[in-house]
Amino acid sequence: MASPKENFTPENCVENYKSIFSKTALSGKVAFITGGGSGIGFTISEVLMRHGCNVAIASRNFAKLQSAQSALQKAVPGAECFIAQMDVRKPAEVKACVDQILSKFNRIDILVNNSAGNFLCLAEGLSSNAYRNVIDIDTVGTFTTSKTVYEAFFKKNGGVIINIGATLHVNGQVLQCHAGSAKAAIEAMTKHLAVEWGPDNVRIVCISPGPIADTVGYSKLGGSVFTEEQIAQSIPIQRVGRRIDIANTVLFAVSDAGSYITGTNLVVDGGAVLTASNGMHGIAQLLNAHSKL
Numbered sequence: 001m002a003s004p005k006e007n008f009t010p011e012n013c014v015e016n017y018k019s020i021f022s023k024t025a026l027s028g029k030v031a032f033i034t035g036g037g038s039g040i041g042f043t044i045s046e047v048l049m050r051h052g053c054n055v056a057i058a059s060r061n062f063a064k065l066q067s068a069q070s071a072l073q074k075a076v077p078g079a080e081c082f083i084a085q086m087d088v089r090k091p092a093e094v095k096a097c098v099d100q101i102l103s104k105f106n107r108i109d110i111l112v113n114n115s116a117g118n119f120l121c122l123a124e125g126l127s128s129n130a131y132r133n134v135i136d137i138d139t140v141g142t143f144t145t146s147k148t149v150y151e152a153f154f155k156k157n158g159g160v161i162i163n164i165g166a167t168l169h170v171n172g173q174v175l176q177c178h179a180g181s182a183k184a185a186i187e188a189m190t191k192h193l194a195v196e197w198g199p200d201n202v203r204i205v206c207i208s209p210g211p212i213a214d215t216v217g218y219s220k221l222g223g224s225v226f227t228e229e230q231i232a233q234s235i236p237i238q239r240v241g242r243r244i245d246i247a248n249t250v251l252f253a254v255s256d257a258g259s260y261i262t263g264t265n266l267v268v269d270g271g272a273v274l275t276a277s278n279g280m281h282g283i284a285q286l287l288n289a290h291s292k293l
């Protein structure tokens, strides 16, 4: 079976990227990727650029965005990467960021709501502030950014919104009450917005990854405790996900090939959610040994 176990260059880009799509599939388009300076968001940005799309990436850490921009421009000189600092929890910063992107490119065709925060914690040990903070970043941040882009551009011109979800809420994953609740709401929001904004030619698609190696999420949520082989054994496809798996799915969903897809959730996890271990005692005891992971 073909495995996209790609190698990364020192700049974290995909080495010898082989596209299944035409390299001009997204020519002339502009994508706004929140949290595009690292992990899954970085590879989504790279893959969209490799198909002719200019991108804008934004998050809190400007130095991280600068180094991502320089790596992306080096790997894909034919497309432009614009960076802006913003916190998705602050509507004024999101609005200023969208205004900057529109003054730079005059358009936004694709929004990827990828920014998120997470950690492992039993509900019993979670403060209300910690729960609220994750909901603020993931769920409210997704709503604020979607609404801001809709009002500023999509309402008149149409567009595609990709919400990066997760499968945590499907089985009530232990240690994930905060993030599972946040991602469940994102999945629901995807349907509500698809219904309301469909007539304006706006599609909204949720893409929910399983465990994705080489990411902050993976190492924070158990990937640094269990080996890749241990995690792979529990997944029907027998390997952990790679960033490219999610980036290629985003490419498909935003391309013309995905033009009739809206209001749905694409789970991209090799079947992991079907067989994921979720025992309070096994996982919680092991991981609780690493308090505040």
Ligand SMILES: CC/C=C\C/C=C\C/C=C\C/C=C\C/C=C\C/C=C\C=C\C(=O)SCCNC(=O)CCNC(=O)[C@H](O)C(C)(C)COP(=O)(O)OP(=O)(O)OC[C@H]1O[C@@H](n2cnc3c(N)ncnc32)[C@H](O)[C@@H]1OP(=O)(O)O
Pocket: 116, 117, 118, 119, 120, 121, 125, 126, 127, 128, 129, 130, 131, 133, 134, 166, 167, 168, 173, 174, 175, 176, 179, 210, 211, 212, 216, 217, 218, 219, 220, 221, 222, 223, 226, 231, 283, 292, 293
């Ligand atoms: C799912 C796995 C379950 C079990 C594992 C078992 C086996 C699995 C094996 C492998 C798994 C491999 C992969 C996982 C699979 C799926 C993952 C699915 C979803 C992933 C979702 C993600 O979002 S990943 C993205 C990860 N990236 C980040 O988190 C980067 C951004 N993060 C941050 O900025 C911070 O971490 C933050 C979220 C805390 C936000 O920072 P900030 O706004 O500065 O917040 P603070 O002021 O620091 O804190 C606010 C309150 O939160 C409390 N807090 C903070 N950290 C913790 C912690 N670790 N534990 C408990 N509470 C915490 C903090 O104390 C504050 O509350 P107060 O009451 O004190 O004010």
Ligand SMILES: NC(=O)C1=CN([C@@H]2O[C@H](COP(=O)(O)OP(=O)(O)OC[C@H]3O[C@@H](n4cnc5c(N)ncnc54)[C@H](OP(=O)(O)O)[C@@H]3O)[C@@H](O)[C@H]2O)C=CC1
Pocket: 034, 035, 036, 037, 038, 039, 040, 041, 058, 059, 060, 061, 062, 064, 086, 087, 088, 089, 113, 114, 115, 116, 117, 137, 164, 165, 166, 167, 208, 209, 210, 211, 212, 213, 215, 216, 217, 218
């Ligand atoms: N990794 C995995 O296995 C899985 C990941 N996911 C999802 O994939 C997405 C990417 O995760 P991953 O690549 O692992 O992790 P990263 O930590 O690399 O990505 C999260 C990004 O969000 C940004 N961010 C965090 N808080 C804010 C904020 N308040 N405002 C703006 N941006 C913010 C971060 O940048 P900065 O710090 O500069 O703000 C960072 O670039 C997330 O939505 C996550 O929930 C879902 C399932 C599995």
